[in-house]
Structure formats: structure tokens, C-alpha cells
Amino acid sequence: MNDQKNFVNHIRPSFVPxxxxxxxxxxxxxxxxxxxxxxxxxxxxxxxxxxxxxDSSGFSSILTIASVIPYGGVIRNLHYWAGQLMVVTVNLHMLRVVWTRSYKPPKQLNWLVGVALLILILFLDFTGYLLIGSQESGAAATVAVNILGLIPGIGTGLAQVLFGEPSALSGSTLVVYVWHCVALPMIALLLQLYHFWRIRRDGGVRPL
Known part of the structure; x- marks a missing residue:
């Protein structure tokens, strides 16, 4: 750690406080x-x-938003790239926590909350991809359901809870819509607020 700090101090610009x-x-x-x-x-x-x-209206809705609604294409692209930005920044943030060993006590609970947030964000991103309703997203839903079905005992039931009935694999089912637009954002917001509260209580990531 001392060598790491010396390296950072060496490359730090002198004109920045x-x-x-x-x-x-x-x-x-x-x-x-x-x-x-x-x-x-x-x-x-x-x-x-x-x-x-x-099953049939999801993809046409996306086309309508992108090509008919005023500024719909801009809004959709902002939504897409904001999702990519969040995935990248959260992963980099987690790597920095590991690098600085900021997951150690008393911050271990906040670290677990961050891991849960990362998993939640990835699932949020995946469900958004399914809502496009294209053939590719339908195939992705089929693969996800088949993988979950391999879990002994709870796999089939878990797949139905997350993605709906096996016959509705187009990616634009009401179940996926509720997960992506209501349940997951609410859970993510609550976890982030708790994460911020733990930072105020236990401190944030250690400086490099």
C-alpha cells in the first residue's frame, strides 16, 4: 500500500489541490x-x-417511440447509454473498493449492499433488453429460463416468477415489464439510499 500511495503522489499534478x-x-x-x-x-x-x-406490441412500441414520438429517439438513446454508463461506473467503483480494501470492517455491510446493487443493476439491464421484444431478446429470455431451470428444486418456479410463463418468452411480457419499470427500480433506489446512509455513518472508499 505504501508503494501504491507513493506512485499516486508521484503522478499527481502539482497544480491540483x-x-x-x-x-x-x-x-x-x-x-x-x-x-x-x-x-x-x-x-x-x-x-x-x-x-x-x-408479445406483439412491445417491439412496435419501441419503433413508435424511436421514430414517431417527438424526441423519442433521443430519449431512448439517453436511456440506453445511461444504463451502460451505470453498469461501467458501478463496476469501476467496485474494483476501486477492492483495490483500496474498503470492504473491511466496519464497512463490510455496505460492501455487501454494493454487491447486491451490482447484481440488481445487471438484472435491470437484462430485463430492459428483453422489453425490446425482438427475436434476439426473445432468444435471450429462452436461454435465461433454461439456465434457471437447471437449478434443482426451485429452478422452474424461479424462472416463472422472474420471466412469467414459459410460453411467453418474447421478452415483452407484463411480468418483465413490472420487474423492469416498477419493482427493480424501487429496490435499487432503496438500496442506494441505504448505501449513502452507511457511507455517512462508516465512511466511504479510502483515498488512493
Whole structure:
């Protein structure tokens, strides 16, 4: 760790105050991920007014949003790229936590919350992909259901809870829509608020 700190101090520009760099190191990735989450919420809410979940209407709704609704293409692209930004920043944030060993006591509970958030965000991203309703997303849903079905005992039931009935694998079912637009965002928001509260209580990521 001493060699690591010496290296960072060596490459740190002399014209930037140390306090500013510490703030950037500590809050940049987490702040960017939360900003992406806010953009996802706003653009997702705007698209919900025009999206129709269903085996045949999902894909046509996406086409309508992108080509007919004013600024619909911009909103959809913002939603897509905000999702990608959130996945990237959260992964980089987790790597930085591991690098600085900020998962150790008393921050181990917040680390577990962060891991749960990462899994939740990946599932949120996947369900959004399924809502496109294309042949590719339908095939992805089929693969996911088949993989979950391999889990002994609970696999089939878990697949039905997450993706609906096995016959509805187009990716634009009402079950996936509810997960992506209601349940997962609410859970993610609650976990993030708890994550922020734990940071205020136990401290954030250690400076590099």
C-alpha cells in the first residue's frame, strides 16, 4: 500500500489541490452512477407513457417511440447509454473498493449492499433488453429460463416468477415489464439510499 500511495503522489499534478483529488477519487464514480440512475428514471418514465407491454406490441412500441414520438429517439438513446454508463461506473467503483480494501470492517455491510446493487443493476439491464421484444431478446429470455431451470428444486418456479410463463418468452411480457419499470427500480433506489446512509455513518472508499 505504501508503494501504491507513493506512485499516486508521484503522478499527481502539482497544480491540483490534494483535497480536490480526494473528493474526486471518493465520489466521482459513485456520483456518476447515481446520476445515470436519475437519467434512467426520467427517460424510463417518459417512455412508459408510450410503451405497451405484450408479445406483439412491445417491439412496435419501441419503433413508435424511436421514430414517431417527438424526441423519442433521443430519449431512448439517453436511456440506453445511461444504463451502460451505470453498469461501467458501478463496476469501476467496485474494483476501486477492492483495490483500496474498503470492504473491511466496519464497512463490510455496505460492501455487501454494493454487491447486491451490482447484481440488481445487471438484472435491470437484462430485463430492459428483453422489453425490446425482438427475436434476439426473445432468444435471450429462452436461454435465461433454461439456465434457471437447471437449478434443482426451485429452478422452474424461479424462472416463472422472474420471466412469467414459459410460453411467453418474447421478452415483452407484463411480468418483465413490472420487474423492469416498477419493482427493480424501487429496490435499487432503496438500496442506494441505504448505501449513502452507511457511507455517512462508516465512511466511504479510502483515498488512493
Amino acid at each position: 490534494t483535497g480536490v483529488l480526494t473528493v474526486l477519487y471518493t465520489f466521482c464514480l459513485g456520483g456518476l452512477s447515481f446520476l445515470a440512475f436519475v437519467i434512467l428514471g426520467i427517460t424510463g418514465l417518459l417512455m412508459m407513457f408510450h410503451y405497451q407491454p405484450g
